[in-house]
Amino acid sequence: SQKIEQNSEALNIQEGKTATLTCNYTNYSPAYLQWYRQDPGRGPVFLLLIRENEKEKRKERLKVTFDTTLKQSLFHITASQPADSATYLCALLRGDTGRRALTFGSGTRLQVQP
């Protein structure tokens, strides 16, 4: 069956360090993968999109990698700040003949300590 797995345990790191979050998937052929940020009581906010033929994407302090062989995406926040504390969701769009809809992982909560 198809699965998108994100670490359900919260990630606690010290301010200034790099946070690395993982998104693993099975039985998908994604056309692209997106990362969203979700704060308590709010809807997800789009951060970055990376396509199946791209290895890496950057935006300010954010970096996403996409390894279709390992079936994994890594999301990095460099020089992390307490304001980066939130839940981060990955989402896949199928690239095959399946439903053309985003499927979300369950998210990983990041806590940046001052």
Next chain:
Amino acid sequence: EAGVAQSPRYKIIEKRQSVAFWCNPISGHATLYWYQQILGQGPKLLIQFQNNGVVDDSQLPKDRFSAERLKGVDSTLKIQPAKLEDSAVYLCASSSQSPGTLQETQYFGPGTRLLVL
């Protein structure tokens, strides 16, 4: 630019009652989505519209859930009758692109938190 608006923000009902949620997407966005997010999980797609037509409702429990977007702008999602397991946040999202296109970015509203007792 105003974001996606949803109302109400919170709703508490008893099981077997009915409830309706309203969504106003970003102006000009042709594509609209309804998601259900259970506590501790990611959003799960219920239905997607392009203008006033349904693109995908394969995940919508049609025995109790219904949704419409009559004029291709606002949308309502209804649950009748509600069950305890319907307790969740119902998120509306909109997009200016067609569903599933490679450039698509979805913009989410704040959600409606439903508690069924």
